[in-house]
Amino acid sequence: MHVSVIGSGYVGATLTGCLAALGHEVTAIDIDESVVASIEAGEPPMAEPGLDSLYAENADRISATTDYAAVRDTDCSFITVQTPAREDGSIDPSVVLAAAESLGEALAQKETFHTVAVKSTVIPGMVEEEVVPRIEQAAGPEGETFATAVNPEFQAQGSAVDDFMHPDKVVLGTDDDRALDALRAVYAPLPDEPPVVETGRREAAMMKYANNVFLAAKVSLINELGNICKEYGVDSYEVAEAMGLDDRIGAQFLRSGVGWGVAVSPGTSGF
Ligand SMILES: NC(=O)c1ccc[n+]([C@@H]2O[C@H](COP(=O)([O-])OP(=O)(O)OC[C@H]3O[C@@H](n4cnc5c(N)ncnc54)[C@H](O)[C@@H]3O)[C@@H](O)[C@H]2O)c1
Structure with a gap:
């Protein structure tokens, strides 16, 4: 499958290397040009054990760009941008919402169905109530050409590659069968057949x-x-x-x- 990863920080850059290692073609999208340049040069933008070799071994399946139009060549996008904590402990979803808007604008000119999986940590209800309307502004109603899923990441820095490749569980949260099928296909090549929790x-x-x-x-x-x-x-x-x-x-x-x-x-x- 051809997937796009929006945000190439700890979670996104690890995801990019790991999905490429599982045989998928991966396009990383980031607003930071130095991050994109690093990935284009075949190097992960940050240090994480095992990631260098995944990028080197799978260079032919990894590309990077600042241009959201690239999502149109992919079947599924993972949103992996940051969700910083505010002073009061609540999360600031503004970066996720900005990414959702850019994604919607790109998807407006895509003919085939697209799955949007949110990996950034968001509170329950935020995807339906805030992320989806941002995508819909340009791309039209959810369920027609795109559907969303919540696909959290349970990784720790320092063991992120191992955590992704050998997870205790994979959580796929969606009400849309096409999105669920796409995500099942993304994770199907994982070596240990981990438990897959299919939920809302x-x-x-x-x-x-x-x-x-x-x-x-x-x-x-x-x-x-x-x-x-x-x-x-x-x-x-x-x-x-x-x-x-x-x-x-x-x-x-x-x-x-x-x-x-x-x-x-x-x-x-x-x-
Ligand atoms: N770091 C972890 O160990 C960890 C583990 C599990 C879950 N998470 C969650 O995953 C999410 C990402 O965390 P992280 O640590 O990888 O963040 P990060 O800050 O390391 O990386 C975020 C990346 O997104 C890019 N970005 C910002 N705005 C963008 C936009 N509009 N379009 C495209 N790219 C954009 C930034 O340039 C940066 O490269 C957060 O919600 C976090 O809570 C993190």
């Missing part, structure tokens, strides 16, 4: 937040336990290791000392 857009968006919140709570909890251990002169790492032996708890995200939200090392935070 709102549920898919919530699954990403639920995952993040659970992992953040686990890191916060182990940090609090670390403080208590310190007070009592107890080795917190030994305690955490023993906790992790319990299948109900699991060993991951039990390293105390580092808060969540900043990528420090694989499996620690940055989810």
